[in-house]
């Protein structure tokens with residue numbers, strides 16, 4: 001579990017969403033790329049990308065605590081694996097044309113071994129609409145700087161090919177990455193975005209709802225992603241629903257699933273989120289949650305008080321609050337209850353999902369929730385909270401894109417049917 005640390009260090013490199021929000025000029029040109037891909041894909045969607053009954057996709061926790069799905073690309077199919085991110089905008093994977101790629105478990109995707117691979121040609125409107133595009137060998141390429149301070153940089157070819165993921169097959173527009181500044185993702189070859197951007201898997205497959213249920217990361221059991229009509233909760237009075245925060249089309253948040261976080265209860269303490277910083281982004285890339293600093297500081301105080309043990313003098317980086325395991329009795333750490341929409345919806349996060357064993361020699365547990373100030377992006381510091389995947393374990397989340405709602409209920413994710 002010591003790997004949590006490295007996970008966080010690569011977070012910003014691959015997390016277009018959070019790291020680009022405040023870096024308007026140096027940022028990855030997500031908007032432009034999105035527009036280009038949208039045009040590239042027009043007319044290429046398969047009418048029935050999701051089979052009747054929807055598609056079930058097994059996902060597993062990687063050693064860096066990402067949620068990873070196996071799938072295939074191309075004809076004949078080549079195996080690939082990518083991080084599933086509910087807040088991701090794009091579908092991308094490293095390709096064999098790569099001159100500088102990070103290590104991945106599976107061989108690189110070989111485009112010219114696939115009869116269905118189609119690079120976006122030069123000179124098309126789709127290609128020209130990407131300001132950072134360039135042409136080589138009549139292929140449309142794009143370049144993105146994720147966060148100049150962190151050195152993140154990717155270069156890719158805009159292309160389409162056949163993807164088989166779970167029981168679904170679809171022709172998808174994707175980034176065939178040929179150079180990147182990412183050091184490693186610990187195995188996976190790319191990322192599959194499930195956000196509301198036109199270039200996400202969900203948008204390209206015309207899916208109106210999907211659900212996912214993450215098993216505890218140390219259970220060794222597969223989690224589930226359910227696309228289309230198979231996505232449903234058991235209901236029966238145990239599920240709660242909260243609407244997406246209203247966004248305007250030009251707003252960055254319209255690409256994701258932001259909801260309103262009113263407060264967090266930690267034992268006796270009730271922590272209110274400031275009105276200017278009460279949006280929380282549901283995502284599955286970052287294992288930890290991030291809270292605006294005032295809420296984070298209040299939570300830190302409440303948890304420290306409830307636990308009753310002295311925190312370790314020097315927290316294990318990048319964490320901010322750690323306790324020696326020996327001093328932490330099971331009973332003293334409180335459940336955290338995240339409340340949405342005036343308490344109409346509440347997510348209970350038991351200690352096991354936020355006090356994480358970080359695998360230090362003597363035994364240390366650390367709070368897997370950080371202040372957004374850690375990310376060093378001013379937009380985030382003040383406005384946006386992030387719900388981490390560790391805090392979502394054993395909760396079944398349903399995103400309804402037509403109703404624009406997030407519903408969830410407690411579940412044993414390893415025994416979820418279909």
Ligand SMILES: *[C@@H]1O[C@H](CO)[C@@H](O)[C@H](O)[C@H]1NC(C)=O
Pocket residue numbers: 058059060070081106222
């Ligand atoms: C994904 O593929 C790897 C081999 O590449 C395999 O070990 C693993 O079990 C697969 N996981 C799932 C969830 O299918």
Ligand SMILES: *[C@@H]1O[C@H](CO)[C@@H](O)[C@H](O)[C@H]1NC(C)=O
Pocket residue numbers: 112113
């Ligand atoms: C794929 O392209 C490379 C050059 O880019 C070439 O060397 C190789 O032979 C090609 N492979 C196939 C299967 O066409």
Ligand SMILES: *[C@@H]1O[C@H](CO)[C@@H](O)[C@H](O)[C@H]1NC(C)=O
Pocket residue numbers: 132133134135
């Ligand atoms: C496009 O590629 C050429 C040749 O590789 C290079 O000289 C030029 O600077 C590139 N243009 C942009 C906008 O990146």
Ligand SMILES: *[C@@H]1O[C@H](CO)[C@@H](O)[C@H](O)[C@H]1NC(C)=O
Pocket residue numbers: 045047206
């Ligand atoms: C997407 O789905 C909606 C509703 O099922 C349908 O009306 C629409 O035509 C579909 N669009 C495409 C491009 O398949």
Ligand SMILES: *[C@@H]1O[C@H](CO)[C@@H](O)[C@H](O)[C@H]1NC(C)=O
Pocket residue numbers: 234235236237238
């Ligand atoms: C709702 O939760 C209760 C208590 O956990 C459980 O006994 C019941 O089976 C759940 N109902 C459904 C429909 O899952």
Ligand SMILES: *[C@@H]1O[C@H](CO)[C@@H](O)[C@H](O)[C@H]1NC(C)=O
Pocket residue numbers: 328329330
């Ligand atoms: C805490 O609970 C675990 C099982 O959940 C148990 O193995 C452990 O002994 C408990 N520790 C204390 C201090 O009660």
Ligand SMILES: *[C@@H]1O[C@H](CO)[C@@H](O)[C@H](O)[C@H]1NC(C)=O
Pocket residue numbers: 012374375376
């Ligand atoms: C944030 O800034 C501080 C001080 O300016 C620096 O020490 C730290 O490494 C930065 N963190 C990241 C993730 O860039």
